[in-house]
Amino acid sequence: MDSFEAIKQTYFQECDELLADLEQNLLMLEAGEGDGDTINAVFRAVHSVKGGAGAFGFEALVAFAHIFETTLDDMRSGKLDPEQDVIKIMLRASDVLVDHLQAAKGQGVVDEERAATMSRELEALVGGGSNEETAPLSGESGGDEWGFKPLMFEVDAPAPAAGLTLVMRPTATMYAKGHDAVLFLRELERIAHAEIELDASALPSLDALDPEASYLTWTVRWPADVDEKAIRDVFDFVGDDCPIELKRDAPAPPHQPAVDVAAMLANIRDAAGPPVVTEEEHEEKVASPAAPGGKIESKSGAAAATIRVDLERVDRMIDLVGELVINQAMLAQRVAESETGRSSSIAMGLDELEQLTREIQDSVMAIRAQPVKSVFQRMPRLVREIAGATGKQVRLVTEGENTEVDKTVIERLSDPITHMLRNAIDHGLETPEERSASGKSPEGVVRLAALHRSGRIVIEVSDDGKGINRPRVREIAVNKGLIQPDANLSDDEIDNLIFLPGFSTASAVSNISGRGVGMDVVKRSIQGLGGRISIASVPGKGSTFTLSLPLTLAVLDGMVISAGEQTLVAPLTAIVETLRPKPQDIRPIGPNAALLAVRGAHVPLIDVGVALGLRDTPIDATAGVVLLVEGEGGARAGVVADEIQGQRQVVIKSLEANYQRVGGIAAATILGDGRVALILDVDAIIASQRDRTEAKPIALAS
Amino acid sequence: MPAAAAIKVLVVDDQLTMRALIRSALQEIGIRDISDAPDGEEGFKTLLAAPAHLVISDYNMPKLDGLSFLRAVRAHEPTRKIAFIMLTGRADKELVQRAMQFGVNNYVTKPFSPAALRAKIEEVFGPLT
Numbered sequence: 001m002d003s004f005e006a007i008k009q010t011y012f013q014e015c016d017e018l019l020a021d022l023e024q025n026l027l028m029l030e031a032g033e034g035d036g037d038t039i040n041a042v043f044r045a046v047h048s049v050k051g052g053a054g055a056f057g058f059e060a061l062v063a064f065a066h067i068f069e070t071t072l073d074d075m076r077s078g079k080l081d082p083e084q085d086v087i088k089i090m091l092r093a094s095d096v097l098v099d100h101l102q103a104a105k106g107q108g109v110v111d112e113e114r115a116a117t118m119s120r121e122l123e124a125l126v127g128g129g130s131n132e133e134t135a136p137l138s139g140e141s142g143g144d145e146w147g148f149k150p151l152m153f154e155v156d157a158p159a160p161a162a163g164l165t166l167v168m169r170p171t172a173t174m175y176a177k178g179h180d181a182v183l184f185l186r187e188l189e190r191i192a193h194a195e196i197e198l199d200a201s202a203l204p205s206l207d208a209l210d211p212e213a214s215y216l217t218w219t220v221r222w223p224a225d226v227d228e229k230a231i232r233d234v235f236d237f238v239g240d241d242c243p244i245e246l247k248r249d250a251p252a253p254p255h256q257p258a259v260d261v262a263a264m265l266a267n268i269r270d271a272a273g274p275p276v277v278t279e280e281e282h283e284e285k286v287a288s289p290a291a292p293g294g295k296i297e298s299k300s301g302a303a304a305a306t307i308r309v310d311l312e313r314v315d316r317m318i319d320l321v322g323e324l325v326i327n328q329a330m331l332a333q334r335v336a337e338s339e340t341g342r343s344s345s346i347a348m349g350l351d352e353l354e355q356l357t358r359e360i361q362d363s364v365m366a367i368r369a370q371p372v373k374s375v376f377q378r379m380p381r382l383v384r385e386i387a388g389a390t391g392k393q394v395r396l397v398t399e400g401e402n403t404e405v406d407k408t409v410i411e412r413l414s415d416p417i418t419h420m421l422r423n424a425i426d427h428g429l430e431t432p433e434e435r436s437a438s439g440k441s442p443e444g445v446v447r448l449a450a451l452h453r454s455g456r457i458v459i460e461v462s463d464d465g466k467g468i469n470r471p472r473v474r475e476i477a478v479n480k481g482l483i484q485p486d487a488n489l490s491d492d493e494i495d496n497l498i499f500l501p502g503f504s505t506a507s508a509v510s511n512i513s514g515r516g517v518g519m520d521v522v523k524r525s526i527q528g529l530g531g532r533i534s535i536a537s538v539p540g541k542g543s544t545f546t547l548s549l550p551l552t553l554a555v556l557d558g559m560v561i562s563a564g565e566q567t568l569v570a571p572l573t574a575i576v577e578t579l580r581p582k583p584q585d586i587r588p589i590g591p592n593a594a595l596l597a598v599r600g601a602h603v604p605l606i607d608v609g610v611a612l613g614l615r616d617t618p619i620d621a622t623a624g625v626v627l628l629v630e631g632e633g634g635a636r637a638g639v640v641a642d643e644i645q646g647q648r649q650v651v652i653k654s655l656e657a658n659y660q661r662v663g664g665i666a667a668a669t670i671l672g673d674g675r676v677a678l679i680l681d682v683d684a685i686i687a688s689q690r691d692r693t694e695a696k697p698i699a700l701a702s
Numbered sequence: 703m704p705a706a707a708a709i710k711v712l713v714v715d716d717q718l719t720m721r722a723l724i725r726s727a728l729q730e731i732g733i734r735d736i737s738d739a740p741d742g743e744e745g746f747k748t749l750l751a752a753p754a755h756l757v758i759s760d761y762n763m764p765k766l767d768g769l770s771f772l773r774a775v776r777a778h779e780p781t782r783k784i785a786f787i788m789l790t791g792r793a794d795k796e797l798v799q800r801a802m803q804f805g806v807n808n809y810v811t812k813p814f815s816p817a818a819l820r821a822k823i824e825e826v827f828g829p830l831t
Contacts, residue, residue: 003726011719040764044716047762047791052719054813069791148798150808150825153755153785 011052015101018045020377022094027380030087039082042090043072049097058104064115065100068093071122080125089121095381166220166231167245172213174241181218184242187234188220195221311407314367321357321364322555322651328357329648329672358649361555369404369551372450372457375414376401379421379448386425393432393442394425399449405457405551412529413459413549416522420461420545421446423519428465428543438540440464456531456573457551462544468537470494476503495535499523527683530571530666558650558679559627560671561641563609567677569650569669570639574682576628578644583622592618596638598628605638606689608680612664631683639685648672652679664688706732706830709823713738714745714759714771715789720812724758724789727816731823731830742766746774749781756785756823758810761797769797772804785826 022045028034029042050065071090074080096118102108166188170181188194199217203209228246235244332350376398387394405413424446429435432442449460470491477483477497489497497503501520526533531549550556550573558569559578585597586605595602605626607618618640626638650669655662655678666681711733713724721738728736737752739745743766745759757775761768768788775781788801788809798809807826810819824830 007719007722007726010722014717014719044762044764048717048720051791051812052717052723055719055723148802148809150822151805152828153807153826 008056011056012101012105015049015052018048019094019098019101020374021045022097023091023380024377026087026091026094029082030084030091034082039072039076043069043076046072046097049101053104056104058100060110060115061097061100061104064097064119067119067122068097071125074126086125089125091380091384093118093122095384098381163248164222164226164228164231165247167217168220168235168242169217169244170214170242171240174238175214176212177238177241179238179241181216181242184234185218185220188231191230191234192222192226197221314364318364318368321361325357325361325555325649325651326670326672328353330674333672365406365555368407370407370410371402371404372410372413372459373401375410375417376448376450378414379417382418382421383425383446386422390426391431392425392429392444394429395443395445396421397445397447399447400451403450403452403457405450405549409457409529409549409551412525416526416533416547417448417459417461419519419522420547421448424461424463424465424543424545428463428467430466434466452551453548456548458546458548460544460546462542464542467539467541467543468495468498468535470539473497495537498535499533532683555649556652556669556679557647558669559647560645560677561608561625561627562643562645563607563612563641564614566609566612566614567645567671567675568608568612568641569677569679570627570629571666571679571682572647574629574631576630576636578625578627581621581626581638586621594618594621596621596626598638601636603628603636603638604689605640606685607640608685609642611685611688612678629682629686631686635686637686637689639680639682650677650679704827704830707734709733709756709827709830710735710754711737711756711758712745712748712754714740714742714757714763714768716740716760716763720760720789724819727814727819728758730816731820742768742771742774745771746778746781749775749784750778753780754784756787756826758787758789760789761794761801762791769800769804772801772806776805787822787826 022042025034025038025042025045028038046065046069050062050069053061053065068090071080071093075082075086080086096110096115099108099110100115103110168181168184170179170184174181185196189196197219199219200215202217203215209215231246232244235242328350332354335346335350379398380396383394383396386392425444429444429446430438430440435442435444445464447460447462449462451458451460473494474483474489474497477494477500478485480503482497482500482503483489499519499522501518503518503520523533526547526549529549531547533545533547535543535545537543556569557572559572559575561568561570579598581596587595587597587602589595592610594605596605605618605621607615607621609615610618619642621638621640624640624642625644626640628636629639630636650671652667653669655665655668658668662678664681664684665678666684667679669677669679671677711728713721713728713736715721715724715738721740725736725738735754737748737754739748741763742759745757746766749757757771759768759771763771766774772786772788775784775786785807786805788798788806790797790809790811798806801809808822810822814822820830
C-alpha cells in the first residue's frame, strides 16, 4: 500500500526528530535545567514513538518503548526522582531506543543482550511490584469491565455545518431586460441542492397590481457549505437589477469574536485539575511557577509556521538562481558593451534586476541554512560510548548550537567533528586516576562550540586534558622520518606535525581513534570544503582544535584577475590588499624568485601564471598588480597577476564533479561573458611556492 | 443510518504520523471531510471556525491535552454536542473513566485497525453507509 509506506516514512522522519528532542531534554534534565514540561516532553516523545510503532507492527520497538515509557510515567507522576543517575540510565535507554528504530528502518541490528540489560535496568527503576498496569497492552475493546458505555451521538443536535441563506429580490428593471427569475433559481439548484421558498407577501390584490412591477422575493437555503463565489457568479451579469443578500446561518462562529479562546482554555485547564496522573504533586516538585493562562498565550505566539520541503526542490532552486545570477551578469555585460548609455532605462532596469537577483540569492541561501544542532545532537551519544570504551569520565559541553550554516557544509561537518572528539577524549583527556593525581577533577570536560566569525563558521573542540606531549610528538616524527633529527621547530610547528600523513601518537592502536584515519585525513577533508584547521595546546591544560569553514559552498565573493590569456578568480576573503609595486621594493632571490617589501615585512612574490603552468617565466611585477594574500595560519604571499578586471560574486561550479582535481585551483565559475574562469586555491599556491623556494623537508600545516 | 461521506471529522494529534494514519483509516471507512490540528488548543479553535460532527483526539498532547480539550468542547455551547472519540495510548482505566465523566462518546486504544475505528464510530453514530 503506497500511502501506508509513505506514512511509515513520515513516521521515521518524525521519530528522528522526537528522539533528538528526547536526548536534548534528557541532557537538560541531567544538567538540572529541566522542569515539569521537560519531563512531560520526554514522556511524550517515547509515547509517540511507541504509538506509531504499534501501528506499523514493530513489536520489539513497541516492547522496549513500553518499558521505557512506564519508567518515565513514574518520573512524571513524581514517584521517581529525576536524579542524575536515573537520567544517565535513561540516556543510555534512549540510545537503545534509537537502535531499535534503526532496526525497524532496516538499517541495523539491535544488540539483544544490551537491549535486555537496558530493559532490566529500566524495570529496576520502577518501584518493585508497584508496576500494576503494564499487562493489558492488547485490548481494542475490554472497556466493559471498566463500565464504559459508548455514548450515542445526539441526533437532535443542530447541524454543525453552518448553512448559507440567499435572499434574492428581482427588480422590475431586471424583468424589463428580459431576465427570468426561474433561470436563476435553476442555476442555483445546480450548484448544490437547495431549499427554495417564495415570499409573495408583498403581492397586492389583483386590482392594485401593476403588471410590470416586481413583488416577489425568494429565499434559497443550502444546508451545508457551498461556494459563495459560485452563487455570486450567477448574479454577475444582472448586477443591481437583482439585489441579493447572502449570509451564513447562525450559529455563525467564524465572524463571532465573542469567545476569548485563550482565556477560556486557561480556565478549563485550571479547572480540569490533574490529568489522570497526579500532576499537582509533581508540579510542586519541579516547580514551574508561570500561570497556565499566560503560558498558553506565549506559547501559541511563539509557534512558527513551517512547511516541509523536499531538499531536491530547494537544490534545484539554488541551481536555477545560480544560473539566474550568471545570466543577469551576462546581460549586464552585453548592455555595457553595447551603445546604450549608462543612464539608459535598460541599464537602470538592469541595476534593479541585479539587486533583486542578489536578494533572491540571499533568500534562497537562507532556506538552506540550518543550525548546526543536527550535528551537535549526535555527539553526546558518541561521547558516552567513547567514554565507556576508554574508561574515562567525560562531560560534553556544547555551545552555539543554533549557529546557522549551509546544509551541505553541515553534512560534511559530522565526520571531522566526530574524529576530533574521539581524539580529544582518547588522546587529550587523562584517566580519572591521572587527573586526580594532577589535582584536576576526575571528570574531563570536552567543549564543542560553533560560532560565526568574519563570514565563516568556526567550530572549536577543546579539552582540559594533558595537552600535546611535544617531546613525544617530535620523537615520533623523527622516528618516522618525517623531520630531520636536528630540525629546529617552534612549539606551533611541532603541534602541527600531527596533521602529517601517517602520524599517530597512540602507542598502542586503540580501537577508538585508531581506525586508519589520522588528523591528516581530517585536515584534507576540511581543506576540501575550503576550510582550515589549526591547533593550540598548553601542556597540562589541554588542547583546542579550531576549524573554520565558509558559510556556503555555492557562491563566493571574488576578485577577477587575468594572467596571460586566462581569467582567474581570487577569493576575496583571502586578499588582504592589492598594490602596484615600485621597482625598489622588489628583491630578487635567484633567477625565478623574488621578495616584495610591504610595510617593513618581506613576502614571497608568486607569479600566478607560472604557479599554474600558464607560462614559463614570471612577468615583471612592476608592470602587473600584486594581490597580497593570506593563507591558513597567516602565511602571506604576493600573487602577481597581469591586471585586475573587477570584483564580483561568482557561482561556484565544482571542478572535480565536472572535470578533475587540479593543483592550485579550488573550483571554476562562469563569468558574465560566458567564459569559464578558474577560482584560485590560495593556500595551495602559497604552499607550492614555499616548497620550491625554501626547499623545506616537509610542508608544515601553518 | 448516516452516510459516512456526510460526516465531518476533526482529527487532533500532536504526531504527524498519527494524523496521517487516522486520516487514511477514515478514508478507508468512506469519510471524506477531514481536517486536523496538532493539539487541543488548535483543535478547539478549528472547531469554533469550522464545526465538525465528530472529533477524534489523542489524549497526550502538548499545550492542551485531550481531556482538557474534551472539557472545552463540552463547556462551550456551539461545540457542546459534537461527538468526541478519545485515543488512548494504552488501556488506561483511569483516563477512560475520567473521559467518561466529561462526556466522551467513545474511546479507541492505539494501535487500531480501520475496521476497529469504524466499529467505534458506529457505536456512536449507528451503522454507517
